[in-house]
Amino acid sequence: METATSAPSTTTLAAPAEWIRIHPLVVRITHWINAFAILIMVTSGWRIYNAAPIWDFRIPADLTLGGWLGGALNWHFAAMWLLTINGLVYLAYGIASGHFRRKLLPVTPRAVVQDVLEALRGRLAHADLSVYNAAQRAAYLGIILALVVLVFSGLAIWKPVQWQELTAIFGGYEGARVVHFAAMAVTVLIVLVHVVMVALVPRTLPTMITGRARNPLWGKS
Amino acid sequence: MKKFLADKSGLRDHAAPAIARIERRLFLRKGLSLGALAMLSGCDVTNDETVDKVLSAMSRWNDSVQAKIFDPNKLAIEYPESAITTPFPFNAYYGEDEIRLVEAESYKLELSGLIRERKPWTLPELYALPQASQVTRHICVEGWSAIGKWSGTPFRTFLERVGADTTAKYVGFKCADDYYTSIDMATALHPQTLLTFRFADQILPPQYGFPMKLRVPTKLGFKNPKHIMAMYVTNTYPGGYWEDQGYNWFSGS
Numbered sequence: 001m002e003t004a005t006s007a008p009s010t011t012t013l014a015a016p017a018e019w020i021r022i023h024p025l026v027v028r029i030t031h032w033i034n035a036f037a038i039l040i041m042v043t044s045g046w047r048i049y050n051a052a053p054i055w056d057f058r059i060p061a062d063l064t065l066g067g068w069l070g071g072a073l074n075w076h077f078a079a080m081w082l083l084t085i086n087g088l089v090y091l092a093y094g095i096a097s098g099h100f101r102r103k104l105l106p107v108t109p110r111a112v113v114q115d116v117l118e119a120l121r122g123r124l125a126h127a128d129l130s131v132y133n134a135a136q137r138a139a140y141l142g143i144i145l146a147l148v149v150l151v152f153s154g155l156a157i158w159k160p161v162q163w164q165e166l167t168a169i170f171g172g173y174e175g176a177r178v179v180h181f182a183a184m185a186v187t188v189l190i191v192l193v194h195v196v197m198v199a200l201v202p203r204t205l206p207t208m209i210t211g212r213a214r215n216p217l218w219g220k221s
Numbered sequence: 222m223k224k225f226l227a228d229k230s231g232l233r234d235h236a237a238p239a240i241a242r243i244e245r246r247l248f249l250r251k252g253l254s255l256g257a258l259a260m261l262s263g264c265d266v267t268n269d270e271t272v273d274k275v276l277s278a279m280s281r282w283n284d285s286v287q288a289k290i291f292d293p294n295k296l297a298i299e300y301p302e303s304a305i306t307t308p309f310p311f312n313a314y315y316g317e318d319e320i321r322l323v324e325a326e327s328y329k330l331e332l333s334g335l336i337r338e339r340k341p342w343t344l345p346e347l348y349a350l351p352q353a354s355q356v357t358r359h360i361c362v363e364g365w366s367a368i369g370k371w372s373g374t375p376f377r378t379f380l381e382r383v384g385a386d387t388t389a390k391y392v393g394f395k396c397a398d399d400y401y402t403s404i405d406m407a408t409a410l411h412p413q414t415l416l417t418f419r420f421a422d423q424i425l426p427p428q429y430g431f432p433m434k435l436r437v438p439t440k441l442g443f444k445n446p447k448h449i450m451a452m453y454v455t456n457t458y459p460g461g462y463w464e465d466q467g468y469n470w471f472s473g474s
Contacts, residue, residue, distance in 0.1 A: 078279035
């Protein structure tokens with residue numbers, strides 16, 4: 001699946017194709033399942049948070065899912081399977097196929113800062129959608145990490161007796177609640193920036209459905 | 222809109238496609254916002270019967286997963302007495318002004334179901350049982366937690382003494398405040414599951430469940446019934462006050 005992206009040299013003398021495949025099928029499917037799972041987990045999680053807020057604020061009830069604490073918990077503990085199993089499929093694929101290595105690495109702090117500044121000036125190039133810039137790489141690696149922390153801190157809250165060694169890593173039950181909330185906040189922040197960026201460069205949206213993007217080399221030979 | 226367009230036939234040819242586009246766009250936007258609203262508010266989705274069925278099936282599945290995760294030898298962390306939360310929060314399905322008062326002299330614990338010796342127990346008889354103490358974390362389904370000290374008799378000792386069928390699936394509890402709940406036998410036999418009579422070294426005050434509370438540090442707070450009046454051993458799923466409203470039954474920590 002991945003080979004289609006990285007083999008422009010098979011037909012050396014032919015003109016470049018108009019379309020190139022930039023998102024493998026596995027990535028597209030897991031992306032949309034993940035988007036759905038995160039929406040459920042975050043909005044039901046907000047309702048659960050409201051039952052016993054850690055800090056002096058509540059999430060507006062209209063933004064939450066579940067209707068009441070019991071409903072929110074049932075959504076949360078149902079969708080956790082979707083999020084986790086889908087995440088495992090994505091991670092296994094990303095590592096085994098070399099997708100992560102090819103698309104997300106390398107990423108250096110310097111390049112990230114440079115690309116973020118470029119983006120803020122509105123000068124970041126998007127000609128070739130098959131290559132992620134450093135800001136994108138950092139964001140995508142960041143949300144993967146945030147979701148891994150969310151899942152583990154969530155398990156630590158769910159099973160603070162049976163898996164108390166895991167809970168201890170997060171500073172105990174109360175510590176795990178804070179970490180879980182913080183990882184949620186990071187996830188939501190990255191998702192918001194991601195959605196804004198897609199709105200600013202709308203042609204990236206269909207590529208995550210069809211997998212194809214216009215070849216930047218097309219018509220140039 | 223359509224009627225208006227039909228009348229003004231001269232206008233229709235030019236305007237219709239544009240209006241149709243606008244209508245389509247409005248429809249899409251309406252669809253999107255309704256979908257988003259349903260997603261976010263949860264009003265439409267939670268009232269849907271199919272969704273409810275799926276969620277409750279998932280909750281039953283999570284019961285079985287949690288029973289497998291449960292390790293009968295894994296002990297909940299015990300804390301030093303200095304870690305005890307004071308004041309320990311009161312919690313029930315009613316307010317503090319409605320706390321039930323149980324009379325000590327006439328109290329008798331009723332036993333039924335798969336139990337060999339079903340004679341009722343008076344408080345002096347219960348107090349004479351072997352005693353143990355624990356300082357453990359009580360975790361509420363709402364998310365908050367508090368550390369308390371409970372003392373009483375290991376529930377396993379009590380179940381063995383009355384000849385309960387410990388191969389049965391459930392132990393159910395009926396309480397003076399009309400609360401009821403049930404736990405799995407594996408948890409009932411856990412070494413830290415205590416039939417408690419004291420809180421912080423004092424006879425259980427009414428707000429913490431006089432005369433008797435089952436302390437289960439391997440489960441969420443609502444699986445720790447207070448004011449226990451009767452208990453029974455059964456193979457028929459007994460449910461519970463909160464469980465019957467949709468909270469997860471196993472609710473293990």
